Amino acid sequence: MQNRDEDKWLFDWTDSEDPQELKGLSSVQPDEETGPDDKAWHRMKKRTFEKLGYPERENDLQASEPLMQENRRSRRRVVGKWLAAVSAAAVICMLLISISPDVQAQLKKALQFIPGFGYVQQKDDSAQPVFVLQKPVEFQGEYDTVTIDGLVIRSTGGEIALSGDDLSDKTDDSIILSTAHGEYEFKRGSASWGSGGPWEAGYYYQGQIPITALSQVKLRFGNSVVPLDLEEAQSAENMISFGPSDTQNGIRITGVVTRLDGQRVKVNLLTQLPQLQIVDSFSKEPITGEQKLEVTDSNGKMYEVLKDIGFVKPRDILFDDSTGGAEHYTLTIPYIRVEDMGVQHEKVTLPVPQQGSQNIHVTSALDGFPVDFTQVERVNERTVRVSVDVHFDAAQSKTLQSYRLFDQDGFGISHTSKINEQTRALEFEWLDVEPGQKEITFYMGEPQIVIKGPWILRDLH
């Protein structure tokens, strides 16, 4: 039984305290609430827009289903949390290795591979070299194992990537890097986690960390102090110098091998794509049909690629070599899937039958790929099912598999879709409508394009 008198002075104190003074508050979130019903949200939205002088929003608000949208968005967010984290990292990666002509010219100067973060950057021109942690280091946190996935120190600052399996270890807002010259506080810039399970956090430091002739540093995380050996980042004149490469349909993939502790081998897959394009799958899971990427050695032995646990990391290929380490491996990638966030959104307007289904022949195109809408079926007064043909053909060098839906302001529309079980191409979409609505308009964007390989990376070692 709680002592409410004891509670009250603490409530009063926190109520009067400046939140900025409370360490770690920003990383603690109240639980997601169920919330009131649709009618209540309608009232609150209407009132809010009235106060701001936007009474004309009323019609739009009546046409919305806030709670349903939130619930569905929330589910998508949970499922997509890992994807979002990976996508953000991938975007950064792609920005770093963009191949615009200017950047291409700069790339010729020199590149550096940043292990742990799995990207390539243009070599820093400053006198101070870039130092990195060559492979992950594990240590015992308070509750479970914590992994230092990556650490990079540049002339202008540094980044540290941590992960773990027990959320209770994800504690500190900052971690301290000790060098021979002093201590540097890295602030937490990002964190992702599942319910009580795996977590990832990124820390950054802005400012100079003198690291000439640096060989060992110490990282202080909670009660743990972990000694780390840093090495100068690997440099090369071009991507192919980092590891075996193959080019198919204009896309080069390069593999960089890191032998981790024990039997584990990691291959980082690097690509060079225009800005805003990311590879969201290298066939670690089948993209279409049943074909997945394969790892074999010179004796033809096949290795099982480990599935991602918790966070989806499409560019990291991990497998165990229990034979003690083959001399080299071959990685075969049958397909990749590229998501293009830079494509212009295409407006589509479809008729909505009042009941039953209506065959239609509405043709559109996204990024040059034809998209046909063939039928609209009124499932109920608030939902329609749209049949769509994206003309997916896995035999083609490039083929559209799916896309995302947006509203006129560029915000994603929450909806349900169904893909073909064999090809995994989009077939049906369920969209919200209002009773009596005669047309529906949406925008297609961010096409997911399957590109045919195979890319064969030989002599990975």
Place this chain on the structure above:
Amino acid sequence: MDTEEQVLVDALRNHRTMALERLMDQFGNSVYGLVSRILAGTGRVEDTEECVSDVFVTAWRRIDQFDSTRGTLKTWLLVLAKYIALDVRRKLLRQPGTVEIDASESSGENIEEAVLSKEASMEMRNMVNALTEPDRTIFYKRYFYYESVEQIAKALGITNKAVENRLYRIRKEFKEKLQERGTGIKHAK
């Protein structure tokens, strides 16, 4: 700040009403939950709804004050919600016939008001900032976000008793340290 949040903040700063609706869809339930917990026992459902509406109106007007380097958009919104709700609660409690249920339950006719000196408050801040996990999360969930012991236990996957025990130990430790340093809680009848 992730890309999705950046897009939303930019849209709010450009005064796109669609973005405000999106903000309400995305964070509305969390804001509503916090506001309703703070106003529990002091007002009607209509007061809670009005307060939630005020939170989003204020967010719309003050979005330029949001600084992503200090925390997420959600945290900023919840802090805003908390202080607007506390203001509303103060106003509601001043109205005749309104009684704060927690206060009346807690001490009946012998209401004590516990206050902390400025020095003790600073000491408190140091102690809270020195809390380790999971005590820190439990403390903020309980005293900053007004979550019930049951809600906290469910969120952290531990028993109600475990949460109560940790809260008890935190309170005991804080109180003892304040008394040790001569900055104890003053009880004014």
